[in-house]
Amino acid sequence: MSGQNLSKLFEFFSLIGQLKRIQRTGWVLRKVNHPESVADHMYRMSVLSMLIDEKSGLNKERCMKMSLVHDMAESIVGDIAPTDCVDRQEKHRKEKTAMTHISSLVSEDVGLELLQLWTEYEEQKTAEAQFVKDLDCFDMVFQAFEYEQTDKRPGSLQEFFDSTEGKFKSQTVQGWVSELYRIRDQSNVPTHSSPHVTHAGAMNTKTSATVRPFCVDRKEQDS
Template identity: 30%
Template structure:
């Protein structure tokens, strides 16, 4: 049986995205000193979305959310991970990330490449209900990790209560219930002295 060009492109993409397993994040696993990698992070967000769906403020397409969280950091294979509280680089969509999306997703057949680039852009813009909920998962997971690790990345230079509150407030766009929980964790961090107010 002849192997189709479509299948070969799909296999090439699957091999390429294995590199996401090597992208280390600043956050550490729950109650651990080991840094999380992007693949673990994306998997965790997908399971969180499945588990926490009932707390979405609006009716959402769960499969679309799962697709978004599974692919949202693939661009970091080329662009690298930018720490959310980085003092020099802005943690926003960049030209470098767009180039990475085009190259990596472009390995796929055009229909699949177009779908994933569109999903990635939708996640980044954060305007649809699915993107809002996906982004809530993306901001909640490291908050849970830092709370379990005596502050974790909150102990990095330049990270303050005000910065954490501002970055995590994205959660409220996707879920008021999860934001209420997140606020309690942030406030507990302040009360415990592991998150400092400026």
């Protein structure tokens, strides 16, 4: 491999590493303690993809890869939130430009796959893309629940739950969400095996916060 190619490859390594340091905007704005990184978010989504039932007809490997790629552009543009006042078309343009650059840093076949996976997720036309979108939103609400527990602020992140209500398409993920709601609705009861969760908060607790969450349907970001 030539020195020029190695230089590009190491730039790729650096950009991917940057995702470990970019904190998710929604949590930062809500002032949660120790907000997760973009890489943290994509990692759990990819692991959740491993749970896909082979009988579902979904391509498990593609979902795992798409989970790891869907926010990769944020290594360059950052985690753009609605509060940044960047409209949907401009956000997409910025991220596409970023993904085109990222894809140019690796071999042609790998670069093409990265760009195709990102585009597929953005277009939301395939069953795999829609499932990964469900995982994206589920990881958000599950993380919101965990933060409510670790920060001892039950119900304080209700807006993140409200933003995803009725939007989950996968029956599997719908089942996960229903169980999460049930657990969250039980106050002060140890119900979760995670060492980070000590008790569930009140489901009907509302918040007066004006910060909009970061898992919003792209068609709604300008509303």
